[in-house]
Each structure stands twice: as structure tokens, then as C-alpha cells.
Amino acid sequence: DTGVSQNPRHKITKRGQNVTFRCDPISEHNRLYWYRQTLGQGPEFLTYFQNEAQLEKSRLLSDRFSAERPKGSFSTLEIQRTEQGDSAMYLCASSLVTSGDYEQYFGPGTRLTVT
């Protein structure tokens, strides 16, 4: 397994457009997380799934953001009506939740620029 992958790696879009990002976790991992990171800051939690169930969403996640993990494998994050403030690196991570194992493995991220 080559780790967590994300596509696209870069996305430039105009304000008001919709964008969708994809994350493929490590194959046996049952948890998948989305974070957002801006320059000079640590990642901020957005949402996470256990299998196909979305268990928590951050209050940072406005109604314009939606995430799915339909079959408990890959996940998509959609941003509708993008705003310049949405420009950031969107990171996906996955983990296998077993007794005593909480490490999250991060993908390379999708860098979004909203012009």
C-alpha cells in the first residue's frame, strides 16, 4: 500500500464555483479525517468518518461544505460557492482504530486557490 492519496494536488478556481476533492485512505483503515491548513498554522479539524458514518463535523464547516464516504472507502469533500477565504491546503488522514492505536496517516493534500 502506498499510503493516503488525494486528488487533485492543486486546484485553482474562481469565486462562486464548486469544487470537489477526493481522498483514498490506506485500504484497511476504518477512519478517515478531513483537515484544513492555512499558511503558518496547524491543521484544523473539519470532519471524520468511521466506515461510511460521518461521526463529527466541526463548527468551522459551513453549510457550503459537505463530505461523503459512501462505501466506507474513498471520501469526497465538496465546497459549494467557493469564497477567497476557502483558499487553503485540504488534508485527508486515515487511521485504523484498534486498542491503543490512534496514529493518523496524512495524505499529501489538495491546495485550493480561490481567485
Added chain:
Amino acid sequence: GQNIDQPTEMTATEGAIVQINCTYQTSGFNGLFWYQQHAGEAPTFLSYNVLDGLEEKGRFSSFLSRSKGYSYLLLKELQMKDSASYLCAGGYNKLIFGAGTRLAVHP
């Protein structure tokens, strides 16, 4: 509330030892993580402390005191490639990250 504090920047010399501190005020943290992040890349896992004390892993060690809400990452025999941001994070399901400490290693 949940808050994690760490210094913004540090500099050190190749071959030296550096300690990066992290303090936190939060409830519900199951343990403390340290991640390394090179510019433009994803964070990579360094260490996880769930019990008080020192965990050693090669050149890197991490310490946790849950009663004091304090952790540190110790990097020994610094190399140029250790120049990166070091992120302190806590959590049980989701991770709450500090802003990161940018470490610059000079020859």
C-alpha cells in the same frame, strides 16, 4: 476549551540538541502527538505519548506530563534535514493541533 501553545520559531546548530515545548489546556485528550511537516508536504507522525514520562525513538524523544499539561520533543544530533515545522497535537478521535514550531538548523 481546548488550546495548544508552542513556540513559533527556533533555531539550532547542526549536531546540537533542541527541545521544543508544548503546553495545552484541554479536556478529553487521550494522549499527545508530535508530527513533523516539511514545507509543502503532509505531516508525518513522530511520536505518541499516552502515559506520563519519556518515550525514546532514535534521535527523537518525547515527554508528557498530563498533570501539568506539558509535553516536549527532544531532537538530538541535529541534521540539516530536521529543518521543518513540528506540530504538537492532542485528541481522542479528531486531533487538535498547535500552530507548529518552525525549526531552522544551521551548519
